Amino acid sequence: MNSLVSLPEASTHAGAVDHIFYLLLALSGTTVILVFGLILLFAVRYRRGSKAKRGPMPEILSREFEIGWTLATLLTFIFLFWWASSADLSSLAAPPHALEIHVVAKQWMWKTQHTNGAREINALHVPLNRPVHLLMSSQDVIHSFFVPAFRVKQDVVPGRDTDIWFQASKRGTFPLLCAEYCGTNHSMMRGKIVVMRQDDYARWLTQQPEGDDLAHEGAKLFVSQGCAGCHAASSNVHAPRLAGLYGRTVQLADGRTVSASDAYIRDSILQPKRDVVAGFEPIMPSFKGLLDDGEIQSLTAYIRSLREEQQND
């Protein structure tokens, strides 16, 4: 796996991070040499009783020096901030056509699910050179999705969705670790990321046991959980239609507007009274406790798929 002294740069992001890292390393190294060198030099040269010149102090040696190195460090640090942050900002949002994979963390395993429904435990197969967008949620405590070779890490927080994206640039198997302390078997919450060529990945996907894809699973839940009773086009109940909803701006009863994102849909399922759509009564019951995170993800995927049908029409 890893060698003892270097870590593979297996994502497009890793190179950028390492650049900053090496610059910081060089800068810190220089400072360490400077400070330690001066201390050693002074310690030897000005040891008590040595013959080195003492005498009057040079005038320059005080305020000018202080202001000089204060400004120098300040400017250096502001530059570092600017450089590191711009690298961070440029990689903040996932590219629009990234491959979406769902991740559910629980004590003490990683469950992943691909768009076609293929599921894995403590493992994740991803294609090479294609952006992968992970939508993550936790069923219990805070975990953290950490792939050192990709230089990515993101906490997975119960009660909300977090996401992360990367583009693998090297084939191979890389460790996946939980980095946020999560209880007894925290250190066993490990897995592997397998990066495959794109055609291999496609082949691998088809070989997986036939699971329903998320949207189909969601469609089943939509009926079995009774959502269709109100939200289906044929229903008599006055409830918002969901076709074409995803990504649209929604006008709410209290005058606010929200964008129909994953988070909004999740909230609407769990806390329907929070964002009531304008023109509708707050009659929907909460599904909190009735649906687990995986099922919510499936429902969300189904609602998202309704957008695409709309567009295809």
Next chain:
Amino acid sequence: MSGRGASNDIRRLWVRNLIIWAALLLLLLLSLVAAYIPMGRITTASGIVIAGAKSTLVVLLFMELSSAKPLIRLAAISGLVFLIAMFALTFADVLARP
């Protein structure tokens, strides 16, 4: 003589503080009434602003900060400054979450 002086002192003391007290009760009533007037966010804000006004009265006059030494004022303000920082920086997260 001294008894008379004392009763004068007492009256002055009470009158001065009763005025502040009356203002406080008036503000209390005002915030109660304002809470029932639907003005959206302004209703919420009015409650907080009136609470701020009331506590300013208490701090400045009952706690005599208005006549206190600068050092005491500094101590009083320091808590407020760091409180504001705590709110502001937490809001930088909470209000800017996607």
Next chain:
Amino acid sequence: MTDESALLREPWIDFGRQLEAGKFGIWVFLASETLFFGALLLTYTVCRIEHPDAFAAAGRETNVWYGTINTAVLLTSSLTMAVAAQAAKESARLRRVVLAGLMITAMLGLAFIVIKGFEYKEDLDKHLVPGAGFALPQPGAQLFYGFYWLVTGVHAIHLSIGIALVSRLIWVLYRRELPAKDNPEIEVTALYWHLVDIVWIFLYPLIYLPGRAS
């Protein structure tokens, strides 16, 4: 002079300095208390931002009359406390005013706690304790009541400490163990009492007034 020597404590040699240090010390402590309660208010604010409607619905369930009366009670206790503290500084002749002011203050503090007790009783009857069997459907409402119980509880503890401090002062002054004139303990206790009052002044609109207008 004798008053001052009775009140002088180690390590001070100058009474004026001791007085000033006590006052400064309690103000520094009050700054600390500001952040103590401030952190609770931050918790409340963040939760309210995340669940505005649930907080309105939950706020409507509180009993605004208990809240308002209690606010008035505490404001009045601040008045009597201020009078007592100012009288103590004014002149040694006003010792009786100091004593009376402190007694009314302690009584009003007790009255607050008794009223609060009735309110708690009502809240219990209305099943407003977070957990199983909670009265309101919105999850955010449980947050509101979580905050309500915690912050009123912490405030009541502060107030009880205040009442104990005032009662002790009354005892000491009544038995003339210490003079009232310029007694630093009176001023320090008064400042603490006012802070507890201020905390309640802010809690009042946050607990009792949300959701009244809709």
Next chain:
Amino acid sequence: MTDALLAGELPLPPRPDYLRHGSTIRSWLATTDHKRIAILYAVTITVFFFMGGAAITAVRLELFQPNGWLLTSDTYNKLFSFHGIIMVWFFLVPSIPNTFGNFLLPLMIGAPDVAFPRLNLFSWYLTIAAGAFTVYALVAGGVDTGWTFYTPYSSMFSNTHVFAAAAGVFVVGFASISTGVNFIATTHMLRAPGMTWFRLPLFVWAIYATSLIMVLATPVLAISLLLVIAERVLGLPIFDPARGGDPILFQHLFWFYSHPAVYIMVLPAMGVVSEIIPCFARRRIFGYDFMVYAMLAIAGIGFFVWGHHMFVSGQSALASLVFSFLSFIIAVPSAIKVFNWTASLYRGQISFESPMLYALGFVGLFTTGGLSGLFLASIPIDIHVTDTYFVVAHFHYIMVGGSVSAFFAGLHFWWPKVTGRLYPERWAKFAAILMYAGFNMTFLPQFFAGYLGMPRRYHTYPAEFQIYNVMSSAGAAVLALAYLLPLGYLTWSLFYGGKAARNPWSATGLEWTTSSPPPPKNFDRQPRVDRAPYDYHAEGVSAGTAPPEMQNARETR
């Protein structure tokens, strides 16, 4: 004796010093003498230090092997949690402020005691009560949340004694606040005539800045733990995601205290080192006023950087940017201090007694630790190395390399003043060098392991990290020996050490103008101050070896 004669004083009739002023147990447990309270604290934190040390010894032993050969996961988790809780709140936070701060603050400003002596004693009793809670948590079966008590794990999932541990930390917080109030009032109100703000020794400034943080940050910690306790005991839902609570809010509250707490631990260390370096270099401190402003800046800005602990928590990008910027800014005053200590050596007459060795060790380790902090301030790097051993190494460099080294520096520097005894210098030098070596052996490998991706708080770990862990554990053994040595020779010196003179190091502070150990009220005559500290040589020239000008104008010059 010669010392007193040199200072031109008549030999006074012997009078009991503060140690011999009373010998009953009551005279210690009910004392309001700041010096005795300092001793009470010293004994207490020494016990806690070795308790926390014992816990981590078991952890390091376990990590020799990657597959958990010695302990169960639960035991492992409880041990590192106990180590963290004890070391942070019961050793590092009270270490320098409550021992040296208590002992020296009144002495250095020329006061007979702190402003509120009874409050001072009360604070010690609170610490003891809090320690009892926390140790009870261990004895009853332990707590496994880590010292960070993150929700919802601590509030809903952990089945261990979170209540007792959190209650202990809650209570010790109030001890911290009362100490802070006391020190702030003391510094403002009890300075000797002529002791203006800019004549204060830097140690006093450091304690003052630390006290500000204690007073203003600790209450927020109290609230965050109170909320956890309320959730566990009363079932309140503040951090419960299922009931709309926000677990991230806990992290905001917790780090609002716990980041400034790092400065509670390191500012006093900076103060100690700023006393020692001028003394052994026989030089005025370089840029005194900049040192003061730097400490105040660290204390102030320290409140605004907590979010750099939360870059991967899901906090908003805006908040991350703000916190990253401020974290870089706070590195500036730290850099100023390092440069100034270094510059203070220039043209000195440097001698290398053990306090100086420890102090120079502090500068080296603090510099290394501080620079590794730059990596954690920049968001992309932090995302990679946070929650790994890189962070573990970083904060141990600051808090153990820095603060503990400075604690030992101060311990040796003021030992003659506190106990009136001299310790064996050769042993002390050996321990100082051993500590520096052992420390680097322990924690330098952890930077590598962390960068390569070894997460912290791992009971078992991927086998490729074993080499680093073995190095680390071996270093820890050396470090443990270096910590045990002073316990031995300092105890020895209490009984067999030579008698210390009033000013064995020829230092300038007021504490050196009274006898060793000092009398109960510190000074026989009220000191008067007419000059700045560190007056080791005349203005405008470099170091001399002649006796310096003391800060006390009552000393005959």
